[in-house]
Amino acid sequence: MFCTPVYARPQQNLSYPTTETTLDNGLKVIIREDHRSPMVMAQIWYAVGSSDEPDNLSGISHALEHMMFKGTSKVPNDEFTRLSRLYGGSVNAATFTNYTNYYQLYQKDYLALALELEADRMSNLFFKKQDFETEMKVVMEEWRQRIDDNPRALAFERFKWIAYPTSHYRQPVIGYMKNLKALNLEHLKKWYKDWYTPNNAILVIVGDVEATATLELVKRYFSSIPAQKTPQRNDVLEVTNLGYRRLEVELPVQVPNLYLAWNVLSLATAANPQDAYTLVIIKNILDSGITSRLQNNLVREQKFATSVSVSYDPYNRGDSLFSISALPANDVSLQDIENAILNELEQLKSTPVSTDEINRVITRYVADLIYSQDDIAGQARIIGTLEINGLSHRILDQLPKHYAAITPENIQRVANTYFNRDNNSSMYILPEQEK
Template identity: 85%
Template sequence: MHLSIFSFTCLIFCTSAYANPQPKLTHTTLEAKLDNGLKVIIREDRRSPMVMTQIWYTVGSRDESGNLSGISHVLEHMMFKGTSKVPNDEFTRLSRLYGGSVNAATFTNYTNYYQLYQKDFLALALELEADRMSNLVLRQQDFDTEVKVVMEERLQRIDDNPRALAFERFKWVAYPTSHYRQPVIGYMKNLKALDLEHLKKWYQDWYTPNNAILVIVGDVETKTTLELVKRYFAKIPAKQTPERNDVLEFSHVGYRQLEVRLPVQVPHLYLAWNVHSLATAPNLQDAYTLVIMKNILDSGITSRLHNNLVRKQKIATSVSVSYDSYSRGDNLFSISALPVNGVPLQDIEKALLSEIEQLKNTPVTSDEINRVITRHVADLIYSQDDIAGQARSIGTLEVNGLSHRILDQLPQHYAAVTPEDIQRVANTYFNRDNSSSMYILPEQEK
């Protein structure tokens, strides 16, 4: 077993001094890897007598072939249906009996499960989690029920939601090759074609300790907790996992444009550029700069896009920007906008592209960049104020191939972003031959 212990410092910043942050809280964090490959990260936070356990499996929709679309999400549902030791719905019943809270989520790169208990019931959480890692009972009657539940989710979230359905289609244009184009919830035709044997193989292939990260945050003692983890998980054997699908993307392949007509009342515009993440950027400063650029454009009513398009020009009712720097693969920097009634989408697109050109050609002022960095660093710190936020931050980084240790370095990296970085990154990525757009228009009258 490989083991290292270090102290994590949660940095609280004065808004006037980024270069010399002052530590406010110190949490002892232990990082270990069991002989079967399970990575374990335990952090002490004794502000309340609670403990959060999260297990992150490095498998999600990006690992699915077209025929198995949605299988990771279906298996997430089945993980609550019981083992030979804890049958039927006893997992959920036990959590309620002992005052716990449990849930799960599936994403492109991972499937994760959490349990929140008073600290006295940590052993229960670990025993339950270890049990279903290797002893899940997959029954036809449970599968028949849960796959229908997922189909209903698909109907409500995607098929009956025109904008979500349009964005699902848009990803096939925005991601020419990456498996990130695939929907997490799956396509209806593939959900209908799934069977129990598919699910059993998916579980056997991917649910193994060497493909998992266990994160524990709360009122615990790190070394004692590690011994408890070893008691329940150490005997689970490692297994060879399949090769993962590629999530690197081509850039500058040419402009792509999609127009869809759906039952919407108001048109909608999407713009996207193919960009790198922290895991894929040859220059890590590019990813940190993209985060700050996202916040310059969209971080409240004083940000550029809201101030210029919504308040001053009055051509949009809302504008939002999205970018995920933690992604394991290449990602999108995307902007969506809803026009004021009667304003053509072409006018909105022209105004948005003008804002992008401004980033390329005119340096951001020191006051603006400092204000944006201050706000983003504050949001970053507040997001880790509770044990759930800390566990989520740690797990998200680790499952995407990044070290959770960069958490206490992020404020310095963001503070180092300069106006010159913003111009350089804007000119590198925000070009027409590296972009896609989508117009969502109301259906024409028949």
Template identity: 70%
Template sequence: MLQSGLAHAEIRSELAHTTFETTLQNGLKVIIREDHRSPMVMTQIWYRVGSSDESGSLLGISHVLEHMMFKGTNKVPNDEFTRLSRIYGGSINAATFTNYTNYYQLYPKNYFPMALELEADRMTNLLLRQQDFEPEIKVVMEERRLRTDDNPRVLAFERFKWIAYPTSTYRQPVIGYMKNLQHIQLEDVKKWYRDWYTPNNAILTIVGDVDSQSALLQVQKYFGDIPARKIPPRNNVSEFDHVGYRHMELNLPVQVPNLFMAWNVRSLVTAPNPQDAYALTIIRSILDSGISSRLQDRLVRDKKILTALSVSYDPYSRGDSLFSISALPVDGISLQEAEKSVQAEIDLLKTELIQHAEIERVTTKFVSNLVYNQDDIAGQSRMIGNLEINGLSYRLMDQLPKYFETVTPQDIQRVANLYFNRENMSTLYLTPTPKSKAP
């Protein structure tokens, strides 16, 4: 019998895994998936706060707090959290994104209760001290320099997002700007921690060699008495449709010109018809999923217009998304010519129905990769958390293959015409900094 602190729960058996879901009285959502193939347990906690929730002079503060979360509590001081993981054969890490901040611990199953105890302790008892903050904010600044300021392509895309997302806070960089990092104070971090790090703003996922009922009792033991707190409202991450064509040109110290193209599209959360998101995902694979995909085959291998390209789309975002393409033209091919060639391939999706053989081949490969990537406990935990934190259900992960397989040639054509138009489009031409002429 479950303790009284637990709300209604449900156990389901899917793909040979038992998955258990419940919510504690303090609002902490708990999802446990049993996987007994190896004696390991992955524990992840996902907080509903990320860079899109920031504003004003505090851009980057979610990432700063992520760093500070490893600086200890009275119970586990200084670097003891990291030292314990080494002693007991564990692996720990964390990441900040637009929609969330998550922390994971992977341990042999005997030490799974310790992982819960450590995570619950720093949810409420984190020591935020000036002596830790001063060197750590410098670490974050250096990370900004290395990953963004000294990487022209990353810096260019960071700036490009301000026209690609004209209204959504998704345009804000996860790491913040240097001017923000220079002005964030310890008191700001303390307030961010109090505002957002509370059980009613978190999801705990546990995947591995555990018994659901026993694991849940451990969760209740360590997290059940942490009180819920009121959390601030989140920023709106919807985006305007058909806001108008936007274009940017930048000169930065790149070796070769770079082309960026992006269209404002819907996600699985925001699309009035979920089939749009499934179709957009398959379109991404049609265009770029190996040497036989359309852009790789036609523009890189055959016509030799591009030397490299990448297509991206996130169907699981809690807000509206981008469908983006980045490409490097062959020497002698202008950015305008490269854009025209990519656009011609996009337009074919609007005017010509894709053959059933092509869509079946692409979908089969995509679904196979989707299933394969969830084969280990880390992949399952990532997918469960990513779906839940973005306002979807973990139950979707076992249904996704059949949904993607329902995408038809007609869906591809309809969605291409719906989203891939100039009024939804942004472009960036990134060219090498002109060499200064000798006097």
């Protein structure tokens, strides 16, 4: 005899002992104690990314990220990376639309080293022409590999110009080749001087540390760095219901590709934050494993598509996109798969989702959210992501409660609010015709 599982609304708590402080120079410091292993993760997040760049300097934030590893007068050349390896550390960085972040992972005994290195390059970066020329070649090669040699990525960069008609989110993180070629060392020096300042940064430390002693270490290395005024950030709000937009491109792909996107709000921009939480659950109803609606209905049963993917970022500084991409099965047109996807969205608008389905999706999603915080890197990442986008890390403790409050009525209301034709952009990627 088989029993149907009953899915209760999750009530887990995601909290660890966490201390938040802002130094006199404006540096926000968040320290989370996690004593399960003798490791510590130190991440610094600067509130500047590709969406802050003027059109003629596209890609400069990412280029500066590369230069941040090329040394200071105190730690010259490649000594930063060599020291981290010498003491068993791991270092890296990433640039996105809203931020640039850097991390160092060490055994806890070397936290002071990590902080000293990070504070040093916050204010003492040494710009050498030779390093700049070398790193720009690396950046340009990244552009060729990520964009120019990847038809789907190239198409998506074009798609963002209709999906984000007014927001600076349409700009590619890695920039455009014409702008990369025009960048010079003085551009990077000014970008560094304008944005890399303690009052424009958040330091997140997670691991086997004691908060009071760790804060004293932070003050020792960072307190003497002066604050300075930063430029005004670009607007990242988007016009909704602007009208249907369609793009069709021919590229060297083997099979056609479909992209659909709707302009939606994020947790930071929604007047009713529950809209953002509900969009997360709608995303997971549609695409969160083989039993989710699009996977089950369009891929497994109807065989309209070979793959379908849904994405939505609720933790964004500005407005966001709710996007769906699909690869049609053989002899299925892009119009057919688009109609099938739109029909699934219409079902969300017209027919209430059962409480059991909602509970099942929420239970799985919250469990994944909790598991993602199981290591110190995951904890630091979500804390930094929330804080740098204008949200408090404290909402982490409340996320299960917010998701548990979602009802069938919430889903119908949000689906009807956002998933309409005037709020939609679509792109057809077609195999290039033989010349």
